[in-house]
Amino acid sequence: MSNNTATRVDGVLTTVQSVDRAITVLEILASAGEAGVTEIAAELGVHKSTAFRLVAALENRGLVEQNSERGKYCLGVGIIRLAGAATARLDLVQESRGITRQLAAETGETVNLAVLSDGAALYVDQVSGSSALQSHNWVGQRIPLHATSNAKVLLSGLPDKEILATAGQLRSFTPSTITSGKRLRAAVTKVREEGYAVAVDELELGLTAVAAPIRNASGDVRASMSLSGPTFRLNRGRVDDVLPTLLAAALQVSQRLGWREA
Template sequence: MKHTAEDYLLSSVKNALRILRSFSLDEPEKKVTELASSLGLSKSTVSRLLHTLASEGFVTKDPETQKYRLGLTILQLNTVLTSHLEINREAQPILEQLVDDLQETAHLAMLDDQSVIYIHRVESRQPVQALSHVGRRNPLHCTSSGKVLLAHQKEEDIEAYIQHGLTQFTLNTMTDPRILREALHAIRRQGYAISIEELREGVASIAAPIRDYTGKVAYALSVIGPVHRFHPYDPTVIAKVKRAASEISEKIGYWPSSSSTRQSI
């Protein structure tokens, strides 16, 4: 099959994006050889793409270590994106109040591919905080926000995720498909999910669904903290998290049918 110039251009764009997505909090810097090996590309291809990305400020190279890291252009784009996310603006005062009440860090998260990605964060003033940040991706089956989002997907999408494999991270990670299905059913019924040391030891969290104007669960609100201090099974904690998620849902246009009925009377 003959490849056109356009095919090669699209391939280069895709590989450049793959390079950018390969950087993470755990691996913020990488050498050309590391990128070539992990992405299955030649070193010459990676070097050429990195040179192009560096010329536009998407990556920068440390002259001493010869390692690349993300550049300031990424930060500028992130600022533009987050400043225009309605959910972040509407949720900010509600999250601040929730953090003041519970004294733990709160997040907004959404589904992206088969991961949960955190799009907003309000930090607690507590001296010890669990590791998390905006832009971080985590699995769905072992995080409270991930389980909330997964629970409200179509059955075929849930099965596709399960068939992809339930990786075990701690002794508490749900790796049995039957147990996970039962947990997701309970989450839909009770309106919240709890995770106790399922992704990382020493970390507990609780999440509740946020619905958009169509009634679809589009986001999750989660509160996270260390297990020695944060107790998400506390009925008071559960009630406050669910109420905050409901308030955010209403802020972005969701009105329960009962509320709509009361307004029309």
């Protein structure tokens, strides 16, 4: 994160220094929540004044905000505005909204949509179930690629050799988390055969999820749709109950994206 020699090293990296730094500023703020000019400058490895000018440029356009006159900086609402446009553009979210809503209504559980992004599962949409439990909002979050049903589905779309590399470090969250490469591969193979994935207590104790792939016209796995809820309610039998509904919904979205069942 410090030495950005990237000017035009090979030909694959054509970048603009200040823009690149500005984006780094945004990412620093995203992960830190808030930061001061000096702190940002240190992280960037540049002079205070340089960092200040970058932040000021971002602030003029509403991408960052200053907590108080002469205070720390944090991400601004301008980002949300852009994100609104970005999700609207993702025909994925657009096309699936109605279907996911209906699925959530029918089952009463929370429905999530995730895509592969930079070695993690990025949650792009969520419709909450009617049950008042489980109110966490996942949208915009990035979850490691081995501990959820969505992750396994997304991995199932990759060629075998890329699976382990993409999943990265198999950190353990609960006793049930998959931590060996061998078991992860086996799980992914199972997903390919059965067409869905289940994860019980793997990311969080008491949290169960089922996921199914969403494919585009060329058959690639573009996203994963999951249904999640507390383990005591979403037990073995209940999972079998809702599975057909979930599969049907995912298939429906796939078809809207041009996928024709093989």
